[in-house]
Amino acid sequence: MTFDTIILGAGAAGMMCAAHCGGRVLVIDHAKAPGEKIRISGGGRCNFTNMYAGPGNFLSKNPHFCKSALARYTQWDFIDLVGHHGIAWHEKTLGQLFCDGSSKQIIQMLLDELARAGAELWVQTSVTELRKTESGFALEVEREAKRIPLTCRNLVLATGGKSIPKMGATGLAYDIAHQFGLQMTETRAALVPFTFSDRRFKELSGVSLPARLSNKRTSFDDALLFTHRGLSGPSVLQLSSYWREGEAIRVNLIPDLPLFDLLREQRQAGGRKALTTELARHLPARLVDDLRHHIPMQGNLADQSDAALSDLIAALSAWRLTPSGTEGYRTAEVTLGGIDTDELSSKTMEARDVPGLYAIGEAVDVTGWLGGYNFQWAWSSGHAAGSAIASR
Template identity: 45%
Template sequence: MTANLTKQSTFDAIIIGGGACGLMCAVQAGFLGKRTLVLEKNDRVGAKILISGGGRCNYTNLYTTHKQFISQNEHFSRSALAQWTVDDTVNFFETYGIEGKEKTLGQLFPVSDKAKDVVNVFTNLCNDLGQEIWCDTEVICVEQVENGFNITITRNDKQQILFAPKVVIASGGLPIQKMGATDFGLRVARKFEIVVTETSPALVPLTITGKDQPWYEQLSGNSIFCRVWNDRASFEENILFTHWGLSGPAILQISSYWRPGEHIYIDLLPGKDIIELILQEREQNGKKMLLAYLSNLFTRKFAEALVDYIPADKNLASLTKTELEDISILLHEFKVKPAGTKGYDKAEVMTGGVDTNELSSKTLESKKVPGLFFGGECVDVTGWLGGYNFQWAWASGFVIAQNL
């Protein structure tokens, strides 16, 4: 490898990371007449955008407020989300040819169902606005110097030092290493003695091990609409049984609020009362077997799996009050103690990151290091499943661009 230590200083800012936040930042800076350079480790930008929503890209959520974000400071996201609203996101994409269609719970997807259309909006705009994108570029280090920063990179097997008066860290978080995820943003923060809060995988499947695993494994592929909760949060969506535990939207949601060693609870019949349902049914058909009745409420396979916990061989008329109460607890407060999560490679995002106390909520600039900005997933702001994290990425990219 050869070294080329010539400094290049023709940019108003260098943006490290070509994901949702970095791309939005580059485009918005371009609208303001500022010239930026986006440095991307992968061979193309927008890697996580392209795989999001099964390749369809759930690019925002119509019901976004600060309340759908997890952070040590629950109010931190308010300013950015007010400066760049959901309406701004919708209008932005509509302006550049992407109409949205709403699916469940406010989730907005492109009518085309193609995530690449979202990425193309940014690459086309960057090209039109003269914003440079360098892919296959690895950033080695960021150093503060007089009037700005030196960024040492490796590109085309050559090492270079770039200079910019301002630097944006939009390098994402730890999930999905195969997509190029690293802890780069967190390392930069620590280097500048900026506090980083503890990180963990979020929006991630939960694992079940030991004596309980075979029970879940036999149900692999079964999906049930449930309410899943603990003492921090509650979500009503589908859960999916797998050979290693539990997945599905409701499980991914609660995983962000789960801590190792804790239980979660599942209401398998949300909004209903199984005791009332059984009492009503036995007035009409008391001889019906409990297993047959439950097979009408769930799949036969799931009902048969419940035989381990209920008097399935009894008819409805012969169920005692105690047995009915036990059935109610089982179905409305099904208790699960996960062994762990599937880790960062199966997580959609992470919790934790650059401490919000270290940043201005209005500009996302470091309080300790003027000219250094952090946006997107590397900040301790983590959204729910369903487009919220994209809205935070667009908003944080916009806010930073206004202050470069």
């Protein structure tokens, strides 16, 4: 069976690419259904893009690589597509856009676009052999217990990264890239919770509050969640992409709270109150109870000098912690790193030294922040490759 283009991976990037390739297109995935990561994203409502998506929201060895694709297919283009399909949506915090209904609406939209383009979709299909030919690529796939030989002019790697292996994530794109001599950057789990070997926050599991998490490279203001294994929440997931093992982080538990002034005022009005009682008005009581074992906060408010209050504020503003690790690919929302962008054209996503081979989405060394940015990269890179193939 001969196709113009075969796309490996029926996720966000792969289906987006298929809708724009033109010609005879086949999308292959080993999962039972397309778009599984889309289905579970955003609590089942799919955070499908971000209103503020731009190059500064992405990590890559080459921070300029993503600019071309993001500029030629923007968040507004995808929002228009969503609207065209009659999908209602709403904005949450920080420009994050979600379906009013279900993430399945986004999957169905992509399937409808696939059908409109005349592309075929084979699920529960695995690649068993792959080689380069003079005119393109030759594959053998296994489908319904049958071995089927295929050929194509263009081959698109859209199989994602290693994150969430229980959903079928593998390193297939990396293996194929290696087979054809494409270089890789280091890969690791990103947008992932921190763990602590002593499980020191087990008793605080479920406690959440606004916080600022930072290291030497960056900082993020968002919710912090204590878990039985360590730290999670948006601020933690964001920082994890910039964290390296063995590195300390700083936690500011009162980033926008004028606590020094509040405590001084209350010292005048009700000095007999215990300091911990007053702190529990501004911070979760369970957290205050835990912190009193690590930070001096004994006595009543009246016992606290300005210097003592300043020391307390400093401690709450710069709590230094060193995670033992992360939860890894098991719960990571994305894989950091991937196929080196030096190997690809930023305009077409085609491999410079392997004509007809394309790589898009999470398989590439472009990783977005939490909040819809990785989906936007999938849409933009998929569109870039698809449009390039259609124009050949």
